[in-house]
Amino acid sequence: MQTLLRTPLYERHVALGARMVPFAGWEMPVQYEGVIPEHRAVREDCGVFDVSHMGELEVEGPKAHEHLQSLLSNDLDKVEVGGAQYTLLTNETGGIVDDLIVYRLEPCRYLLVVNASNREADFEWIRDREIRGSDTRDASDRYALLAVQGPRSLERLGLDDAPAFTWAMGELDGIECMINRTGYTGEKGVELMVMEEDAPGLWDAVVARGATPAGLGARDTLRLEVCYPLHGNDIGPDTDAISAGLGWTCALDKDFTGVVELRRVKAEGPARKLVAFVMTESGIPRQGMPIVEGGEVTSGSHSPMLDKGIGMGYVDAAYTEPGTNVTIDVRGRERHAEVVKKPIYHHPEEG
Amino acid sequence: MAAAESYPDELRYHSEHDWARVEGDEATLGITWYAQDALGELVHYEPPEDGSDLARGAPYGEVESVKAVSDVIAPLSGTIVAVNTKVVDEPETVNADPYGEGWLVRIKLSTPSEVEELMDAEKYKAFVAEQ
Numbered sequence: 340m341q342t343l344l345r346t347p348l349y350e351r352h353v354a355l356g357a358r359m360v361p362f363a364g365w366e367m368p369v370q371y372e373g374v375i376p377e378h379r380a381v382r383e384d385c386g387v388f389d390v391s392h393m394g395e396l397e398v399e400g401p402k403a404h405e406h407l408q409s410l411l412s413n414d415l416d417k418v419e420v421g422g423a424q425y426t427l428l429t430n431e432t433g434g435i436v437d438d439l440i441v442y443r444l445e446p447c448r449y450l451l452v453v454n455a456s457n458r459e460a461d462f463e464w465i466r467d468r469e470i471r472g473s474d475t476r477d478a479s480d481r482y483a484l485l486a487v488q489g490p491r492s493l494e495r496l497g498l499d500d501a502p503a504f505t506w507a508m509g510e511l512d513g514i515e516c517m518i519n520r521t522g523y524t525g526e527k528g529v530e531l532m533v534m535e536e537d538a539p540g541l542w543d544a545v546v547a548r549g550a551t552p553a554g555l556g557a558r559d560t561l562r563l564e565v566c567y568p569l570h571g572n573d574i575g576p577d578t579d580a581i582s583a584g585l586g587w588t589c590a591l592d593k594d595f596t597g598v599v600e601l602r603r604v605k606a607e608g609p610a611r612k613l614v615a616f617v618m619t620e621s622g623i624p625r626q627g628m629p630i631v632e633g634g635e636v637t638s639g640s641h642s643p644m645l646d647k648g649i650g651m652g653y654v655d656a657a658y659t660e661p662g663t664n665v666t667i668d669v670r671g672r673e674r675h676a677e678v679v680k681k682p683i684y685h686h687p688e689e690g
Numbered sequence: 691m692a693a694a695e696s697y698p699d700e701l702r703y704h705s706e707h708d709w710a711r712v713e714g715d716e717a718t719l720g721i722t723w724y725a726q727d728a729l730g731e732l733v734h735y736e737p738p739e740d741g742s743d744l745a746r747g748a749p750y751g752e753v754e755s756v757k758a759v760s761d762v763i764a765p766l767s768g769t770i771v772a773v774n775t776k777v778v779d780e781p782e783t784v785n786a787d788p789y790g791e792g793w794l795v796r797i798k799l800s801t802p803s804e805v806e807e808l809m810d811a812e813k814y815k816a817f818v819a820e821q
Contacts (some may be wrong), residue, residue, distance in 0.1 A: 373692075375756065556756060560756060621736075623733065623759070625759070670752075
């Protein structure tokens with residue numbers, strides 16, 4: 340039996356009464372008080388997530404840019420020092436090895452924050468394709484990562500606003516951290532990367548400033564409401580970025596792994612696409628449920644903000660227009676849903 | 691708001707964490723505090739059809755939280771005479787009051803002698819303590 344890894348905040352979670360579950364080889368909090376109140380805290384005020392299980396890879400050297408530019412789908416030329424970018428690590432068939440955020444730390448040094456479950460595969464993928472003058476390191480064990488998200492998150496942390504997908508070194512209550520203007524909730528917020536030993540102090544400071552501890556349960560419902568794909572559910576090595584609606588992350592005019600196949604899918608039009616849907620009848624869609632018209636639910640849950648079942652799934656191209664009715668097979672019961680434009684949930688301020 | 695842990699003495703309990711309040715040849719059924727706590731806040735109740743038959747030990751409905759779905763197991767056999775539509779509309783009622791307003795169905799017993807096979811509150815508390 341494999342031993343589960345623990346983040347430096349494990350003791351904090353247990354002390355808060357969190358329900359701990361295995362996730363990608365880690366023992367992580369799925370909820371503290373409850374998924375719904377934690378979800379609401381992030382949508383209405385401010386929540387804090389321990390996402391220290393995520394992997395951190397560093398790629399450094401005079402040829403690091405060239406190395407990554409050949410492996411990542413998005414155009415790395417657009418990222419300056421202090422900037423970040425959502426991008427995909429693609430395979431030869433245009434499938435998605437992982438989705439990640441790349442940060443340019445220095446002109447010749449990059450940080451890649453990757454999914455916990457893909458950390459080793461990503462590291463090997465990138466290292467195996469190294470070119471002379473670029474060096475790949477797995478730095479995951481040195482860092483902890485806290486996501487502080489919600490409309491009041493910056494106010495609570497005493498931070499000024501800054502453009503999304505930028506980063507800067509800073510300090511929070513005396514603790515030095517990398518302040519990243521990124522997140523996975525659709526809300527304003529930051530992700531704070533700190534040295535592992537500083538994580539408990541930073542967590543305490545953030546909680547003392549009024550952030551509600553939130554678990555992986557709320558993280559999943561938050562990201563699903565705004566249609567951020569989850570690798571392993573909605574995207575994976577057998578699904579391509581174009582069909583997944585991630586064509587905007589693919590610079591098809593540059594050369595990178597799988598680009599030929601992706602250009603072909605784009606030119607021909609995908610046979611099936613990842614759509615978002617909202618249930619128009621009772622029932623909660625779940626991953627793996629058949630879509631009767633052809634396809635499968637890849638993520639499904641109850642939306643705390645809409646108080647309805649919501650989900651994403653691949654359907655034939657003929658069923659992708661918003662307003663199209665589809666039928667979900669909920670354990671043998673046919674329940675109707677409507678395809679909607681992404682994201683499913685809009686923050687009221689956005690109209 | 692979740693209720694505090696309790697297992698009322700007047701109820702009978704099934705090992706799948708269901709309770710029965712037996713009154714004459716009818717019984718009201720629901721899930722225990724332990725079951726609702728394990729699931730978390732309920733967001734969906736899929737009830738059986740009125741008039742349908744329940745077999746002891748077999749699923750008759752489903753309850754779902756954000757993260758999980760669970761079959762509801764019949765502690766006794768019988769025929770549905772009422773479904774709690776309040777729980778259909780507001781599933782979180784089960785978390786707030788699992789033995790009162792959060793009841794799930796009412797049945798007419800087909801085999802009243804099955805009641806003897808259920809646990810009393812003391813036995814069920816000991817059973818829960820082992821989980």
